[in-house]
Amino acid sequence: MALLHVDELYAGESAEVIAINSDCSDTKRLKNMGLREGRIVDLLHVDPFGSRKIVVGMDGTRLAFPLLLAAHIVVRPIRSYFETLRDIANYDNLTGCLNRHAAHSIIKSEVSKYAGQELPLALLIADIDHFKQVNDMFGHNAGDQVLAKFAKVVGSALRRCDMLCRWGGEEFLILLRGTVKEEAVQIADRIRRRVESITFPPYQSCGLLTVSIGSAAFPPEKDMEQLISDADMALYRAKQEGRNRVATTC
Numbered sequence: 001m002a003l004l005h006v007d008e009l010y011a012g013e014s015a016e017v018i019a020i021n022s023d024c025s026d027t028k029r030l031k032n033m034g035l036r037e038g039r040i041v042d043l044l045h046v047d048p049f050g051s052r053k054i055v056v057g058m059d060g061t062r063l064a065f066p067l068l069l070a071a072h073i074v075v076r077p078i079r080s081y082f083e084t085l086r087d088i089a090n091y092d093n094l095t096g097c098l099n100r101h102a103a104h105s106i107i108k109s110e111v112s113k114y115a116g117q118e119l120p121l122a123l124l125i126a127d128i129d130h131f132k133q134v135n136d137m138f139g140h141n142a143g144d145q146v147l148a149k150f151a152k153v154v155g156s157a158l159r160r161c162d163m164l165c166r167w168g169g170e171e172f173l174i175l176l177r178g179t180v181k182e183e184a185v186q187i188a189d190r191i192r193r194r195v196e197s198i199t200f201p202p203y204q205s206c207g208l209l210t211v212s213i214g215s216a217a218f219p220p221e222k223d224m225e226q227l228i229s230d231a232d233m234a235l236y237r238a239k240q241e242g243r244n245r246v247a248t249t250c
Contacts, residue, residue: 011045
C-alpha cells in the first residue's frame with residue numbers, strides 16, 4: 001500500500017507509523033506522545049473544518065492534536081480484519097486464484113454485462129492430465145506444489161483483463177473478457193504449450209505435465225450456466241480425444 005499522512009486515512013482505518021518528518025519543530029512532542037516508527041495507530045476522528053484537529057487511538061489511548069502537526073506523520077495503512085476475511089472467503093489459499101464461489105458471482109455479473117452490450121466473452125476450463133498419478137506417486141505435498149506452480153504458469157499466459165479461478169481439485173476456469181471464439185482457442189493453446197514446456201516440481205526425472213482445455217464462446221443467447229456447461233463438454237471431448245489438447249464447442 002502507498003504511504004499516506006495520518007490525516008488521509010479513513011475513520012476506523014489502522015496504519016503503521018513509518019516516519020515523522022524531521023523538519024517538524026514538534027517532532028520531540030510527537031514522540032513524547034508515543035508516536036514513533038513502528039507504532040500502530042487507528043484514525044478515530046478528523047475535523048478539517050471546525051476544530052481542525054485529529055484524534056487517533058494507540059494502545060487504548062486517544063490522542064488529539066492539530067492537523068498541521070498530523071501532516072508530519074507518515075503512515076502505511078495495514079489490512080483490516082474485514083479485508084483479510086474477505087480474501088480468505090474469495091481466494092484459494094494454495095494457488096492464490098479466485099475460488100469457485102467468488103468466480104461464480106463474477107461470471108454471472110460479467111455474462112449479464114457483456115450480453116447486455118452484445119460484446120464477446122469466452123470461457124476456458126483446464127484440467128491437469130493424470131493428476132491423480134502425481135499424488136499417488138509423489139504424495140499430496142508434491143501435488144500441492146504442482147497446483148501452485150500450474151496456477152502461476154497459466155497466469156503468465158493470460159492478459160490483465162482475464163480471470164483465473166481454481167474451479168475444483170486440479171480443474172481451473174478462465175474467463176476471457178472481450179474475446180471471440182478463435183481468440184479463446186489461441187489463448188487456450190498458448191496455455192497448453194506453456195504448461196507442456198515447463199518442468200514441474202516432482203517431475204525432474206519423470207517427464208512433463210500436460211493439460212486438457214475446453215473452450216466455449218458467448219453468443220447473446222447463452223446464459224452463464226450454458227456457457228460453463230459448453231466449456232465442460234468441450235473439456236470432456238479433449239480428454240476423450242487423447243488429452244494435451246484444446247477442444248471447443250461446435
